[in-house]
Each structure stands twice: as C-alpha cells, then as structure tokens.
Amino acid sequence: MATVLEREPxxxxxxxxxxxxxxxxxxxxxxxxxxxxxxxxxxDLQADPDRTVFIxxxxxxxxxxxxxxxxxxHTIHGRAAAIATGxxxxxxxxxxxxxxxxxxxxxxxxxxxxxxxxxxVDLVYLLFNNEVYGLxxxxxxxxxxxxxxxxxxxxxxxxxxxxxxxFALGAGARFVARVADVVQGPMVEVLTRAHGHTGTSxxxxxxxxxxxNDGAFDAVTDKATAAEHQLWCRHGEPLLFxxxxxxxxxxxxxxxxxxxxxxxxxxxxxAALVHDETNPMLAQMLVRLExxxxxxxxxxxxxxxxxxxxxxxxxxxxxxxxxxxxxxxGRTTWEIx
Amino acid sequence: MNEISHLVxxxxxxxxVVRFAGDSGDGMxxxxxxxxxxxxxxxxxxxxxxxxxxxxxxxxxxxxxxSAFQIQFGGRRVRTPGDQLDVLxxxxxxxxxxxxxxxxxGGTLIVDxxxxxxxxxxxxxxxxxxxxxxxxxxxxxxxxxxxxxTQAAVKPLGVxxxxxNRARNFWTLGLVLWLTxxxxxxxxxxxxxxxxxxxxxxxxxxxALDAGxxxxxxxxxxxxxEVLAKGHSAPLPAGRYRTVTGVEALCYGLVAAARLSGIxxxxxxxxxxxxxxxxxxxxxxxxxxxxxxxxEDEIAAICAAIGASYAGQLGITGSSGPGIAxxxxxxGLAIATELPLVVIDAQRGxxxxxxxxxxxxxxxxxxxxxxxxxxxxVVLAASTPGDCFPVAIExxxxxxxxxxxxxxxxxxxxxxxxEPWLIPDLAALEPFPVxxxxxxxxxxxxxRDPETLARAWVPPGTPGLRHRIGGIERAHPTGAISYDxxxxxTMTDFRRAKILGIARDIPEQDFVAGGPDDRLLxxxxxxxxxxxxxxxxxLRAGGAAVAHAHLRHIWPLPANLGDIxxxxxxxxxxELNAGQLNFLLQGVYGCRVESLTxxxxxxxxxxxxxxxxxxxLEA
Numbered sequence: 040m041a042t043v044l045e046r047e048p049x050x051x052x053x054x055x056x057x058x059x060x061x062x063x064x065x066x067x068x069x070x071x072x073x074x075x076x077x078x079x080x081x082x083d084l085q086a087d088p089d090r091t092v093f094i095x096x097x098x099x100x101x102x103x104x105x106x107x108x109x110x111x112x113h114t115i116h117g118r119a120a121a122i123a124t125g126x127x128x129x130x131x132x133x134x135x136x137x138x139x140x141x142x143x144x145x146x147x148x149x150x151x152x153x154x155x156x157x158x159x160v161d162l163v164y165l166l167f168n169n170e171v172y173g174l175x176x177x178x179x180x181x182x183x184x185x186x187x188x189x190x191x192x193x194x195x196x197x198x199x200x201x202x203x204x205x206f207a208l209g210a211g212a213r214f215v216a217r218v219a220d221v222v223q224g225p226m227v228e229v230l231t232r233a234h235g236h237t238g239t240s241x242x243x244x245x246x247x248x249x250x251x252n253d254g255a256f257d258a259v260t261d262k263a264t265a266a267e268h269q270l271w272c273r274h275g276e277p278l279l280f281x282x283x284x285x286x287x288x289x290x291x292x293x294x295x296x297x298x299x300x301x302x303x304x305x306x307x308x309x310a311a312l313v314h315d316e317t318n319p320m321l322a323q324m325l326v327r328l329e330x331x332x333x334x335x336x337x338x339x340x341x342x343x344x345x346x347x348x349x350x351x352x353x354x355x356x357x358x359x360x361x362x363x364x365x366x367x368x369g370r371t372t373w374e375i376x
Numbered sequence: 377m378n379e380i381s382h383l384v385x386x387x388x389x390x391x392x393v394v395r396f397a398g399d400s401g402d403g404m405x406x407x408x409x410x411x412x413x414x415x416x417x418x419x420x421x422x423x424x425x426x427x428x429x430x431x432x433x434x435x436x437x438x439x440x441x442x443s444a445f446q447i448q449f450g451g452r453r454v455r456t457p458g459d460q461l462d463v464l465x466x467x468x469x470x471x472x473x474x475x476x477x478x479x480x481x482g483g484t485l486i487v488d489x490x491x492x493x494x495x496x497x498x499x500x501x502x503x504x505x506x507x508x509x510x511x512x513x514x515x516x517x518x519x520x521x522x523x524x525x526t527q528a529a530v531k532p533l534g535v536x537x538x539x540x541n542r543a544r545n546f547w548t549l550g551l552v553l554w555l556t557x558x559x560x561x562x563x564x565x566x567x568x569x570x571x572x573x574x575x576x577x578x579x580x581x582x583x584a585l586d587a588g589x590x591x592x593x594x595x596x597x598x599x600x601x602e603v604l605a606k607g608h609s610a611p612l613p614a615g616r617y618r619t620v621t622g623v624e625a626l627c628y629g630l631v632a633a634a635r636l637s638g639i640x641x642x643x644x645x646x647x648x649x650x651x652x653x654x655x656x657x658x659x660x661x662x663x664x665x666x667x668x669x670x671x672e673d674e675i676a677a678i679c680a681a682i683g684a685s686y687a688g689q690l691g692i693t694g695s696s697g698p699g700i701a702x703x704x705x706x707x708g709l710a711i712a713t714e715l716p717l718v719v720i721d722a723q724r725g726x727x728x729x730x731x732x733x734x735x736x737x738x739x740x741x742x743x744x745x746x747x748x749x750x751x752x753x754v755v756l757a758a759s760t761p762g763d764c765f766p767v768a769i770e771x772x773x774x775x776x777x778x779x780x781x782x783x784x785x786x787x788x789x790x791x792x793x794x795e796p797w798l799i800p801d802l803a804a805l806e807p808f809p810v811x812x813x814x815x816x817x818x819x820x821x822x823x824r825d826p827e828t829l830a831r832a833w834v835p836p837g838t839p840g841l842r843h844r845i846g847g848i849e850r851a852h853p854t855g856a857i858s859y860d861x862x863x864x865x866t867m868t869d870f871r872r873a874k875i876l877g878i879a880r881d882i883p884e885q886d887f888v889a890g891g892p893d894d895r896l897l898x899x900x901x902x903x904x905x906x907x908x909x910x911x912x913x914x915l916r917a918g919g920a921a922v923a924h925a926h927l928r929h930i931w932p933l934p935a936n937l938g939d940i941x942x943x944x945x946x947x948x949x950x951e952l953n954a955g956q957l958n959f960l961l962q963g964v965y966g967c968r969v970e971s972l973t974x975x976x977x978x979x980x981x982x983x984x985x986x987x988x989x990x991x992x993l994e995a
Contacts, residue, residue, distance in 0.1 A: 058844070060856060092836040094683075097847075105844050105857065110836035112686055113846025114679070115709050121676035125683025125691060126836070128669060129642055133687060133836055151679075154672040349669075354662040360802055363635060363664055367628045368799045369618035371562060373417050376614025 051085065053078040058108045064099060069220035069246035073167065074106055076223055077136075080230040081107075091134045094123045096148060098140035099174050100167035100246075117148025120155040120164070124345075127160050131346045134234075135162035141182040142172050145201045149181075156210035159238040161344035163230070166241070168203055169248040170255050177251035204326030207241045208319065208338060214240040215322060215338040220247060221260045225271070225335065232336055238344045245332075259332045270331035274339075277311040280331050286311030287328075296324050298331070316340075391450025392556060392603050393458030396548070397475045398467030400434050400443040403545035408445025409794070410549055410566065414558045415449040416619045416796055419609020422449035423906055425457035425979065426792045430649065430732045437491075437499040439470045450603040451610050455906035455913070457793070459981035463555070463600065465548055467491060467522070469500035476511075484600065485515040486551070488544070490523035518597065522547055522588075529587035530580040539577075543584035550588025557602050560585055613798055620797035622761040622790035626720070627657040629768025630692065632802055634665035636769065637776055637810045641666040642684035643692045644677040648699045649732040650788045651722040655694070674702035678719070682706060685715040686845075688812060688835030690772060694720035696788075697739050698728060704747050707781055711751045711871065713845045714822075714831050716775040718768075723787040725977050734977030735789035737902050738953035743783045744931050744960060750868050752875040754782040755931040759905035761790055762797040767928060769805070776810045778878060779830040785930070787952075789979050790903045816840045821855035822867075828881075829874035876932050885934035889916060890923025896992060897944040899969075901927040901957055903979065904950050910982035915989055922989055930957075938965045946992055948972055950985055 056078040064070045081091065091109035095101035097116035104111025114122050119137045127135055144152050144166045155164065171189070172178040178191040182203060186195040207215045214236045218226045226244070233240035245256045259268045270280045270287065278287040283301065288310050290297045299306050315321055322338035394411065396404045405426055415422055425446040434441025448458035460480040466472035468491040479485060492505055506512060507519065526547040527540040535543075546567070553560050564582060571578035592599075604610075620628075634641045643666055645655040659668040667689075671677035674695055681691030693703065700721045710717045723739045725731025739746075743755045754774050758767040767784060775782040814832035821843040822831050834841045843855060851858035852866050888905075889912045890897075900908045905926050912924040925940065927933070941947055941961065949958045950972040958971045972988045974980060 088842055089839050090837055108842060110842055111844035113844070113848065115705055115847055118675060118679040118706060121671065121679035122683035125642065125644060125680030126687040129684035129687035129689040130835065130837055150672055151676055154676065353667065356663060363631065364802050366664065367802065371413060371417065372616050372618045372799065373419065374616050375419060375609045375612050
C-alpha cells in the first residue's frame, strides 16, 4: 500500500547519498571504497532515494544501510535475501540493494542466496568477500583458502573454500560480476550494469579486511602486479590482460582455458577467446580462474524476474464485499430457526 | 436383535457418536466428511475429529496405518466429537484392534468380513479371529461382506474387483446413512460433480452408495434411534449455517481482516503438517487481498513475511511447533523493529518431529517465552473451529494497531475438526482502517503514540520519510544505533509496556458458564473448549457449583483475570501439555492452580474432566 511518487530527478550528488550517521568501519577498511562507489553510482543513476532500500544481514558489510541516505533495514545474520524477497514482492516499485558478506551469504545464509538467485528477484546483491569473519574477530570464513590459520583453526582450516561466482552460477544466477574494492571507476561501471539488469544481479566485491586478513587480494589489487592478475571481461572483446601481452584461449581437446603469451608459439592476440557474457559454460570457467582473476561482468542474460511473474500471477482483484461474503458462505448451507 | 432400546447411546438419545476406521487408503476421511455434511443439512449440531497417521499410505493392514474419522451429531447442542462410540465401522482387523476400546458396551460394530483373513489378523496382532471368541459379545456386531457386496453392486457397470474395492467406503457410508436415518442426496450430488470427468468412477461410487443404503433396508437391520426429530434442528442460534474446519475459518478470518484493515496480506510459509492446509487454502483466495509465497525454509518464510510488513503489506507466516522454533530469531527482529506480523502455530505433539498429525497444546511456553532476551509479543488462542474466524481478525487488529508480532495458537485438532458455523455477516464487522506514513515534520521512526506506545508504520517508498531500522538496539526515538545503557533500559521498558498495555484494549475475562459464586473454576484455553463445556454442562445439571472461563488472550492476560482467580478456592486448568498455562498463572499471580494434563495425541474426553472435578469437589 506504500505510495510512490513519480518525480523529476533532483540532481543529487554522491554526497547527498551519505546519511547523517557516523561511519564506524576500521580506518583503511575496503568498505569505505565500496561505499563511495555505491554513492557515486546512485548519483550517476539519479536514483530516487525515497524508493531506494538497502537491506543487509549481519557482519561488517551489513552496517552499510546506516550510511546511505535512503530507506534501510539492517536485519539478521544470513537472512537479508529472504527479507528483501518479501519486501520486493510486497512492493515491486522498490529499488532494492542487498549488502552482505562472505559468511552472511555463503555460510549462514547460503540457502537463501541459492533461492534468491534461482528465483531471480529483481534486486542488486553485493557480496563483500574478504575471506574472513571480521566482526567476530578473525575466524576463517567459507571463502578462506584451505589451510587458513585463524583463532578457530590454529592448525589451519581443513575445508575447501566456496567460489562465490561459481556458486551463483550453479544456483542459476542470470547476472554475475566481480570487482575489487580499489578499482573505483570499473566498480561504478559494473554497479551501473548490475542496477540496470532485470533480476538478481550478483556482484562479488573482493574487499580487503585491514585488521584480520590484510593483503588477501594484494596480487590482484597491488599496482605492481594488478595488470598480470586482472582479467577484465568485456562482452565482445578478446580476453587479454597484462597490457595485451597475455591472453586466455580455449584448448578444445581438454575443454579448458589456457593462458598464453601473445606472440609466442605462433599465437597472436586473435587466438584469445572473445568474451561472450551470455555463455554459461565460459562463465563457469572464467569465475574459476585464479591467476589471473576474472573481473567485470562475467555472465549476463535476460530472464523474467520472479517479482514480475508474482505480480502477473495475482488474480484479478474482486474487491466486492458480496464476492467475499459468497466465498465465506460456502456452497452447501442450511437455515436454522 | 430387535431391542431398539439396547441401541440408545450413552451420549443420550439426542446424539450419536459414529467412527469410521480403516486403512489410510480406504477413504475414511472422505466418508466422514460426507457423513458430516448430510447430518449438518438435516439441522444437527455436530463436532468431528479426523485422526490419521503421518504416513500417506502406511503399509496395508497395519495398526499404525489406521485412519479414523469420528463425529458426534444430534438434535441438542454438541460440544465435542464424543467420549464413547455408539457406532464403530472397522474395515479391517487393525481398525478393530485400535478402536474397539472406545466403543461403548451395547454399541454397534460394523466389520467387513472379507478383510478378516489370516494375514490381516496377524498384521493387526490377533492370534485368532476376535469374532470367534467372546471378545465382541458386548457389542451388536454387524458382520457384513462389504467387499463382496460392493463388487456385486458395481459389476453391472463393468467395473473390476480391484476398482470396486475403491468404492467400498461409499457402500459403507450408504449403510451408515441408512442406519442413522440420514439422507444421501447431497453426497450423490457431490459424487456427480467431483467425478464428472470420470463417468465410470462416478457411477461406481453412486451404485455402491445406493447398494449400501438398500442393504440396510432389505436386510431389515434395526435402525439406530433418530436423534433428530423430523423438521427440528439442534437448538443453535437462528441463521444460515455451513460446516467449517478451523483452517477454513482461520483463512476466512485473515481475508476478512484484509478488508477491514485496508491492508493486503502476504502469507509466507513452508510445508509442514498440520499447517500446510492454510497455505493451500490461502493460495486459492488471492482475489481477496492475500498473496502466498512458498519459501525455501521456515526461516525464509517468516523473513519474507517481515520483509512484506516492512514494505507495507501485513506479513503472516504459519507453521507447527518445530517450524515455529526455527522462526524465533526472526521473530525477535520483528519485535525489535516493531513491525506488525502474525504468526500462526498449528500445534502438534512434540518435541522434535513428535506426532505430526496428532494434537497437543504444548507450544504455549514457546509462544509466550520462547525467544532470547526480554521479547514480549501478543499470544492468542482459538477455542473451536468457528472461533478461528474472530481470533484471526483480532490477531490482525492487534498486530497493526500495536506494531507487534502476534502469535495465534491453533492445533492439529482445531485445524481439521469441523462444526456447524453461523455464517458471519461481513458487512456487520467493524472496520479498523490502518494508517501508514507519518507527518514529515519532525518525523522520528521510534516516536510513539502516547496511548498505544506503537511507532508509526512508514514503509519505504513513502516520500520524504527516509530512515533506517535494524536489529541493533535503536535509540529512542530516532532509531539510530545505540549502545547507551539507559537507552536499552528505556527501550526494553517500552517494548514490555506496549504489550502489557494491550490488556486495556481487550475484553475483560468472562464466564462461559457459572460465575464467581461457584466453588470451582475450570480455566481453559484453546481447543479444550468443547470438552470442558460438555463436562461443565453435565456437572451443573447434576447440581455441582462449577464455573467455566476460557482464555482467548494468553498474553497479555485479561486485566481482571487475577481477581477472578483470587475469588475461587479451587481452580482447575485442563490442558494438553504438562501444565504450561498452570505454570504461567502461578508465575504471574502467585496463585495455586490444579492441573489436569494429558499428552496422548488425542483431545480430552468430557468424562476425563468431569471425573477430575468430582474428585476435587469431594476432597
């Protein structure tokens, strides 16, 4: 029953998207950069703050809604996806962003993320992946590499990590992207694409935890090594990296991706695969690459959203009291007295 | 054989108790519900008790696979499905074995002789055929080869024996309708409609129904005493009636509440017995302002409901004991963020999976207390199938007026049982339009209405009232994160006072029967209503000074309840658990209360309550 005003854009700047709440992340946390990119994206999009809702679970990332000048709901651990689903079904006009972390999304809330993705509810889902539980002081998370030494795993973890992108694709996600906290410009581009996509837009953001897992993504984000480790996926463009000196090609005999040096073994730049973001098999191989790390929009296809189908399936409303009285009255009745 | 007086029921000549029992695949629930409809259309008052196993098709012939349907009907007020049976239909030895002890001496027993073969007798645990010794001498035993007679009845239609056996329940229904003097026209009509697309099945069922009916007549079986004088119905209030189950009344109540409040409803649920039938029914009522969402689990079901409430619809979730347990953390979020929410708990035997299809009232603690921290909510309980209608409306009213979760307790018995229902005049119900939004000037998310202490309901999308809420303690009245010690005390006090203050907005506790001058008070809650009322009727008819009060509002308790309790020397609380309301009353009022408890998966009989009261009065 919420009313939504149709209004002209108000020319909001990124600063206008900052709430009056004091930001309480650790100094140097990667979350600051993500907050900045999201605020810039919202300003660029001229989004309506009265219609925008940030919904989060529990964890460092989950404080995000308090810092955005929109509606916000900081919920409980792992359940933001389910709460956001209910909110979107109740009012499809809402522009919903879910903010979550690796523990929130892939451990305690794994089931809800699975079903959010397969249903394809129209919202943007941001997974801040720092490969550690920060707010509870540094335990290994479901994305921590095997062998991670932490207070809860002094001898190193025994379990294999979840690959967030592979999980999302496996769950039927129609939009899977990956960025890193430090790459501001490309992050805004990816978030803009995610926002424009109809359905659940899943964005994994590699995020540095300066206190408990500092440097986890250094190879990807460090200026010295970034070019060698960042493979930017752009639809219709060849999968080249390291300044165009390296490429990714398919080895058909093994049905596997292979990194090659451009110019070596008679392989030119044209030997590189051309990225096709609509190809789910390619997307699965790309999200699993470790060196380099695939970034950008890895997979994107159009599909009807669950909330649109839910609204369309609503029976035509017959608000007449007489209809309801007939329904309640049943078909077989008798008179007494 | 012809001594009709011998057949007069223990329940009196103005009501009869009939139980149909057979394999879970024998169609006993359908048979019972059709019989119910015929009795209702003749103007009977009635109460039913469907009792079936958790297994969908348990192994044939086993005692744990027996499904039964019991009905008491008659020309007087009928409050319960009956303590003792006047008629037992046992379609196989297992049904006989598990049900015979409830048949009163002199009662009528109908068995299908074809089912009494060695294999079935062994499966039921009989060393020898009970018909061959004196085990059945105390009953009027009608041994009929129902299987063969049904086969013969449908053979002219070209129906084989195997398919014929599926019409056995209609043959039996025909016979029992004849024995009890009931018509079969509404069942014939129902069969024609239900099996319109399967003409052979339709005709076979009709033929079997007629054949069973004709058998009673041609075999000159003595009819049971007529409990409904021709042209006279039970002394129910005047008006138009239908039969209703608890699930039906509850769903109609929710739909009516959507209209009265002006708010659309969102029902999030995950399949669980016996709550699933609410999801099924609400899914068919979409045109009346309720949308259903089958979530991935119990937690998602309540979380989606909370999300819907946040976004401006009224979120509702329903489940049974173990499912409700899974929802509790999320319920705490709704308490903390002060969002309206209705949670329906169709209680069943527990703990854990327990007895999924059997009734119990053992979630009272869970409803009132079962969360971390000081986390009060409103708890309501429905007392009869029809009572689920007004209680559902009351749940929506309180949830929206006070911005709070409300837990509504029903149980497996209430959900499935049926009774005649005076069809409510919806136009006569009082609307309670719900306001959303707030004045933009100086808006504070946790500013409170001075009377109700409720905060405003401001869904996202409301222009100019952007704000943030969450599970971390919220500063009064801004809602910003606050770890301030004094603020937590303030907010905890507000949450408590808001719920306790609802006692001013609910009716004072009244008496169903008797009053403060009686010697003993029976204080009940929930589905024990009928059994207590029957017992009290009989006790008072016998001159005992016994009063009956029945709680609809479990939390907060009615404001005058303490005074009522203090006015009685003896208070008896019957409940289908180990004494949970008793414990709560002692904690709140420090009063001494006697418990009558039972957890057998079955409702109280009136006799159990009557006996206990007599013992107390004699003490």
